[in-house]
Amino acid sequence: MVVLYGGQSAEHEVSRVTAAHVLAAIDRSRYTVEAIGIDRDGQWRLFEPPADVESLPALPVAGTIVSPPEVFADSNADQLTVVLPLLHGPMGEDGTVQGLLELANVPYVGAGVLGSALAMDKAAAKATLSAAGVPQARWRAIHEPAWSGDEDAITGILHDLGETVFVKPANMGSSVGVSKATGSADVRVALKEAFRYDEWAVVEETIVGRELELAVLGNVELEFSVPGEIVPGAEFYDYDDKYVDGAAKLIIPAELSRSEVAEMERLAAQAYRALRVEGMGRVDFLYEPNGRGFLLNEINTIPGFTPISMYPKMWEATGLSYPRLIDTLIELALDRHHRRSAKRQLD
Ligand SMILES: Nc1ncnc2c1ncn2[C@@H]1O[C@H](COP(=O)(O)OP(=O)(O)O)[C@@H](O)[C@H]1O
Ligand SMILES: [Mg+2]
Missing domain, CATH: 3.30.1490.20 (ATP-grasp fold, A domain)
Structure with a gap:
């Protein structure tokens, strides 16, 4: 397995925190793990994680420079490589890296090129969701x-x-x-x-209401976590609130009736499919209980995986542990890869 982290976006630091946490949680007896950090100039660097990797708050981006073709050249039938792109924002979550992985013909976790690009671009996402009839601000x-x-x-x-x-x-x-x-x-x-x-x-x-989220897993059949709620510590859920001072309150499970949860799941599935998301997605809503109800805010195709992040926490509260979550993501990556490979061989 190749864990890709860092990247050229403003979310470089966040990605390194995510990667440290994921690396510490991966079952090394089941997977061989290579960690490749992408530095701010776009260079790929092979990092040798120390034995006590769980003590690192963020994974360094350091080590020998490698080129993407080199990394994937030895991914052959006897040892299948699965890439876990833990890259947030542009040049990582937006379809660019996914395009490179498609060209290299390696399975990877999460949405493909189109799904990544559509979900990342808020203008394109809103236009697509409105065509699909999903309520929004x-x-x-x-x-x-x-x-x-x-x-x-x-x-x-x-x-x-x-x-x-x-x-x-x-x-x-x-x-x-x-x-x-x-x-x-x-x-x-x-x-x-x-x-x-x-x-x-x-x-x-501006929507005055509650901020609610659902973690979704799946390619075709979708699974939903219990809902989570964010009560921002600042005027809205800003960068510091998410990663620096963590002043936001995270409530899991959110207090909602069964019919409210069912409505959230219905809209989450509709949005997930409209935006062609695969593998995983954290679906975020703004909720006007006495107005228009659930309004879709966005889908994150590579949500944060830090210790205070909602996505893994919502799954844990649903009974899916962090290591099992990673196993499931890898199974979904392989499933998608096999389906796509079968189509490629038709010509
Ligand atoms: N239309 C809106 N009305 C009220 N609050 C909003 C609205 N859009 C965003 N927010 C607040 O701003 C935060 C960040 O906006 P968001 O669209 O989720 O951007 P990002 O992709 O950077 O997470 C949200 O978590 C929410 O707290
Ligand atoms: Mg957001």
């Missing part, structure tokens, strides 16, 4: 090169979405570049911040 997508930045354009958006909006880069995660903004001057600053990360941004109406 009202939104606008803005493309920087085509954006006038006129006062009229901004006031028009605020007129449609309300005075207080969320502004986000389309391709990012971990709340990086996300702001809550009120009024046109504030929105202008928020857009500038979002455009630091991507030339596409989305603006959304």
